[in-house]
Amino acid sequence: MNEQDARQAVESAIGKVAPDVEPGDLEGGARLRQDLELDSLDFLRLVEVISEATGVDIPEADYPAVATVGGLVSYVAGHG
Amino acid sequence: MPSLGADMEHGKVVEWLVKPGDYVHKGDLVAAVDTDKTVMDIESFQEGVVAEFLVDIGDTVDVGTPIARITATPAEVPPSQPPLTSGTLSPDARSPLAAQEPTPAHQGDEAGHPEPAVKAAPPVRHLAHTLGVDVGRITGSGPGGEVVRADVERAAAETLTAAAPEEAAAQQAPEMPAPAEARRVRSSPLARRLAAELGVHLPGIAGTGPGGAVTEDDVLSAVPPRGRPPREHVAEAPPSEAQRPEPTPEAAEEAPRRKRPTAAGGKAESLRQAVGALMSRSKKEIPHYYLSTTLDLAAAMAWMQAANQQRPVTSRLVPSALLLKATALAAKEVPDMNGFFTKGAFQPSSGVHLGVAVALRHGGLVAPALHDADTLTLDELMDQLRDLVSRARAGRLQRAEMADPTITVTNLGDLGVESVYGVIYPPQVAMVGFGKVLEQPWAHNGMLGIRHAAIATLSADHRVSDGLRGGRFLARIDELLQAPADL
Numbered sequence: 001m002n003e004q005d006a007r008q009a010v011e012s013a014i015g016k017v018a019p020d021v022e023p024g025d026l027e028g029g030a031r032l033r034q035d036l037e038l039d040s041l042d043f044l045r046l047v048e049v050i051s052e053a054t055g056v057d058i059p060e061a062d063y064p065a066v067a068t069v070g071g072l073v074s075y076v077a078g079h080g
Numbered sequence: 081m082p083s084l085g086a087d088m089e090h091g092k093v094v095e096w097l098v099k100p101g102d103y104v105h106k107g108d109l110v111a112a113v114d115t116d117k118t119v120m121d122i123e124s125f126q127e128g129v130v131a132e133f134l135v136d137i138g139d140t141v142d143v144g145t146p147i148a149r150i151t152a153t154p155a156e157v158p159p160s161q162p163p164l165t166s167g168t169l170s171p172d173a174r175s176p177l178a179a180q181e182p183t184p185a186h187q188g189d190e191a192g193h194p195e196p197a198v199k200a201a202p203p204v205r206h207l208a209h210t211l212g213v214d215v216g217r218i219t220g221s222g223p224g225g226e227v228v229r230a231d232v233e234r235a236a237a238e239t240l241t242a243a244a245p246e247e248a249a250a251q252q253a254p255e256m257p258a259p260a261e262a263r264r265v266r267s268s269p270l271a272r273r274l275a276a277e278l279g280v281h282l283p284g285i286a287g288t289g290p291g292g293a294v295t296e297d298d299v300l301s302a303v304p305p306r307g308r309p310p311r312e313h314v315a316e317a318p319p320s321e322a323q324r325p326e327p328t329p330e331a332a333e334e335a336p337r338r339k340r341p342t343a344a345g346g347k348a349e350s351l352r353q354a355v356g357a358l359m360s361r362s363k364k365e366i367p368h369y370y371l372s373t374t375l376d377l378a379a380a381m382a383w384m385q386a387a388n389q390q391r392p393v394t395s396r397l398v399p400s401a402l403l404l405k406a407t408a409l410a411a412k413e414v415p416d417m418n419g420f421f422t423k424g425a426f427q428p429s430s431g432v433h434l435g436v437a438v439a440l441r442h443g444g445l446v447a448p449a450l451h452d453a454d455t456l457t458l459d460e461l462m463d464q465l466r467d468l469v470s471r472a473r474a475g476r477l478q479r480a481e482m483a484d485p486t487i488t489v490t491n492l493g494d495l496g497v498e499s500v501y502g503v504i505y506p507p508q509v510a511m512v513g514f515g516k517v518l519e520q521p522w523a524h525n526g527m528l529g530i531r532h533a534a535i536a537t538l539s540a541d542h543r544v545s546d547g548l549r550g551g552r553f554l555a556r557i558d559e560l561l562q563a564p565a566d567l
Contacts, residue, residue, distance in 0.1 A: 018441065020441040020442065033495065033496065034495075034496060037441075037495065039439075039494040039495060040398040040399070040400060040494050041398060041400070041465065041466055041469050041470075044393070044396060044398060044466075045466070045470075047393050047396075048393045048394055051393050057392075057393060058393070059388075059389065060385060060388045060389070060396065061385075061389075
């Protein structure tokens with residue numbers, strides 16, 4: 001999957017899980033927990049939505065790699 | 081108006097989920113009520129037919145005020161008659177939701193098909209038929225509850241006015257949302273979710289909310305008429321349709337026809353005030369004592385990570401689920417932590433209804449309950465936790481969930497703090513706080529290693545327990561977490 005599709009999938013998934021997050025807040029360096037205030041249940045739901053939309057399954061061991069919006073986009077692009 | 085929480089004094093009916101003439105079972109959802117904290121669905125405490133509403137949408141009434149009248153068969157008793165005219169019903173049999181009519185000798189032959197024992201003269205029935213009004217749904221104002229011509233005409237007029245705004249909105253709705261450039265649109269979370277569900281393009285909608293924000297209503301009126309979820313009208317719905325039980329919350333989720341107030345600034349403010357008033361009362365009335373301990377989570381985290389590797393993402397666990405389950409089991413074993421302090425005395429609770437503090441995205445928090453959390457398997461608890469948190473954030477909690485937690489857990493660690501000392505929710509007597517799960521240096525058997533650990537705190541009521549008992553409770557949580565497979 002190319003970077004642009006991955007970014008779109010990630011933005012749409014975050015919009016679903018946390019509808020209050022403004023699209024303008026989704027910079028590459030934004031941290032999902034600290035900056036976007038997703039809790040562990042939100043995060044799990046995010047992983048689930050991304051898996052449904054793109055087929056990319058993120059195992060728990062890879063969670064540290066997807067702690068930021070940019071990290072998540074690269075991960076989805078690299079594995080999709 | 082049932083009490084939806086210890087601090088609730090009044091509530092506002094924002095939506096009826098049934099209409100007069102509907103057959104309701106005990107437990108069916110009948111109305112949505114806006115408290116200062118959230119919007120909740122409330123259920124019927126009785127079985128029967130909704131005879132009439134005693135309050136209007138938008139009315140705020142005190143807890144205990146009857147809001148609807150439920151009778152065993154429709155229009156059997158005239159509404160002008162006071163609810164209690166015979167001695168067959170004792171006052172305590174009246175629920176706060178509805179004043180039940182004395183049950184007549186015969187009842188509807190089966191659920192969903194109440195007998196059409198409506199008094200109405202043939203010409204009146206004919207008129208009703210012509211106007212498309214079901215006489216069975218009309219409350220008669222004639223002698224002995226008889227439906228008269230005026231009742232039918234009024235019912236027909238009400239149907240028309242109910243339909244009118246809908247049609248007006250449909251005409252105003254643009255055929256297709258304008259393909260606007262991607263400008264920033266202020267909108268409520270609910271509006272955004274609804275827009276996503278209905279496939280509406282948000283920037284194409286003119287907002288009517290504060291600061292031009294797009295509200296749920298704006299989204300609804302932007303939907304092309306054929307794509308709009310249908311709203312039921314009294315006269316349009318065939319009887320079988322009208323009398324089917326209210327859809328389950330899950331079904332309602334699929335059909336976003338329901339009007340909710342949007343999460344505007346006023347809501348956050350009233351929620352803030354409600355939280356503030358409750359916490360002030362807690363700090364004034366409850367002599368808190370505080371304890372903390374560090375939980376050794378090496379076994380629990382290793383078990384959970386191994387379990388999650390085998391699982392698809394839909395059934396993965398989070399550490400909170402293990403912490404909550406251990407807390408529920410410990411609360412069952414140490415009853416001084418679990419129950420209510422009311423009227424100067426402590427009543428322990430036999431069931432553990434674990435309140436889970438959920439931070440709301442627009443500010444404030446609610447703490448709905450996981451019922452009988454000690455009896456749930458970890459997977460069940462995890463499922464219910466996810467469901468509860470998502471509904472809490474969407475403002476779709478049910479009455480029982482708000483009203484009866486017997487002990488509450490706050491899990492701020494999820495967002496990064498190491499420890500949290502909570503304020504007890506009256507009339508509960510204990511609040512457990514979990515901090516962040518961290519890898520820490522850990523000395524064990526003379527060796528230094530690295531383990532997952534988290535700080536657990538307890539705020540408890542000194543009128544009910546002492547530090548010794550509280551300490552035992554926290555220690556028990558730690559012990560239970562050492563055997564995660566048994567949780």
